[in-house]
Amino acid sequence: MKRSFYTFFLLLLFSCRQSSDTTEVVKFLMPTQEGLTNFLDKVRFIRLIPLNDSSLTYFGNDPDIFYDKQEFYIADKNGNGKVYRLNNNGNLISIIGEKGRGPNEYLDIKNIQVEGDTVYIFSSPNITISKFLTDGSFISKNTIDINAQQAIVQDTKLIAYAGFGMEVPYRYIILNDQKIKYLLKSKEKVMSFSENTNVFYKNNKDLFAREAYSNIIYRYADDFIPYLTFDFGKYNIPDDFFAFGDSFVASEFLFKREYALTRKYFESDYMRVLETLVSTKNGPMFTYGFNMKNDDHQWIWFSMGDVRKSAFVNSLKEISENRLYFLLDPSGLEYLPKDIYNKILNKDVLNNTEENSNYIIAEFLINL
Numbered sequence: 198m199k200r201s202f203y204t205f206f207l208l209l210l211f212s213c214r215q216s217s218d219t220t221e222v223v224k225f226l227m228p229t230q231e232g233l234t235n236f237l238d239k240v241r242f243i244r245l246i247p248l249n250d251s252s253l254t255y256f257g258n259d260p261d262i263f264y265d266k267q268e269f270y271i272a273d274k275n276g277n278g279k280v281y282r283l284n285n286n287g288n289l290i291s292i293i294g295e296k297g298r299g300p301n302e303y304l305d306i307k308n309i310q311v312e313g314d315t316v317y318i319f320s321s322p323n324i325t326i327s328k329f330l331t332d333g334s335f336i337s338k339n340t341i342d343i344n345a346q347q348a349i350v351q352d353t354k355l356i357a358y359a360g361f362g363m364e365v366p367y368r369y370i371i372l373n374d375q376k377i378k379y380l381l382k383s384k385e386k387v388m389s390f391s392e393n394t395n396v397f398y399k400n401n402k403d404l405f406a407r408e409a410y411s412n413i414i415y416r417y418a419d420d421f422i423p424y425l426t427f428d429f430g431k432y433n434i435p436d437d438f439f440a441f442g443d444s445f446v447a448s449e450f451l452f453k454r455e456y457a458l459t460r461k462y463f464e465s466d467y468m469r470v471l472e473t474l475v476s477t478k479n480g481p482m483f484t485y486g487f488n489m490k491n492d493d494h495q496w497i498w499f500s501m502g503d504v505r506k507s508a509f510v511n512s513l514k515e516i517s518e519n520r521l522y523f524l525l526d527p528s529g530l531e532y533l534p535k536d537i538y539n540k541i542l543n544k545d546v547l548n549n550t551e552e553n554s555n556y557i558i559a560e561f562l563i564n565l
Contacts, residue, residue, distance in 0.1 A: 232499035246558035262514035301335035432457035
C-alpha cells in the first residue's frame, strides 16, 4: 500500500508568520542518529495495534486519529470519508455518520473533535458542524456562513481558522452567542490556501494552534498568545516570501531554497511534540522535536528515516498523557530501524502483515 510522500508535499499550502515575542524560544538542531537514540532511551516499549478487523475498510491516504478514553476515532478523510470508532486493540465499535448531503451525513471532513460523549465533525461547505453521540447516533447538523478552513469548540465558543486571503485579513474567527470576533490581524500578502494537518490541538482545557509557514505555536486565552517559537536557523522562511501577493510566485521562490514547515504540534501534561518537514539539499525530511516537561526545557530532535522508505513518513497522529501514536504504512515496515524494532513488544504482528495490509497503529509508551 504505497503512499506517495509528494502528495502530502504538494498539499502543504500557505500560512503566515507572526511576532516572535514568545515565552520560550526552542532552537532546531538537524537530527542525527544520536537524537533518535536519545529519544528511544525514553521509550519503555512499543505496542503494535493492527487495524485488521474484518469489518474495517482499507483506509485512504493520511487519515486523522483522535484518541479519547482508551478509544480511537479515525477520520478517513481521503478514503471513503467516514469516521470510525475503534477500541484500544483496533477493533471496530461503531461508524459515525456517512459521506453525503443528508441530515446525518457530511462532505469533505476538515477535522474532528471528541468532547465527553459527543463527536464533532467539521466539514465543508464553509464550516458545517455535524454532531453525533459516540455510539453513532445523530444529534444535529448546522452550517455557519463563514469562510474558514478548520474549527474547534472551546467552552461555549466556536473558534475557526481562516488564514490570510480568505476574504478577511485575520487568522482566527471567534463565534460566541452569535457575536463574531476576529483575532491576529495579518499584513502579509501571501494567500493562504488550506492547511492539510490539524491547526488546533487541545490538552484538557488548553487550546494550541499552529500554522505550516509560521514557526510560532499559539496558546488561546481569550486571544492567541505566542507560546513557543522554533528557531530553524538557516531553514527559517525568509521575510521576502511573505511579501509576494501571488502564492504561486511565492512557492516558486521558496521551493528553490531550504526551509522548514511546521506540520503538527501536540502537548500533554507530560510532554510536547513538534513534527516538522525540513526541505534540504538532499531532499525532504520529517523531523520531530520531543520535550519532557520535567526535563529542564531540553528538546531532542530526531528523524524516523528516509521519506522514500520509512514506515513513519507523515505518521505521528496523536499523543495522550505519556503515549505517542504513529500510524504506520505497511509498505515501509521492512525498513524499521533496529533500535525501534528492539522496542516492539508484539513483533508477531509484523509476521502477519503484508505490504497491502491496512495501517498499523504504533503506541509508544514513554517513561515518566
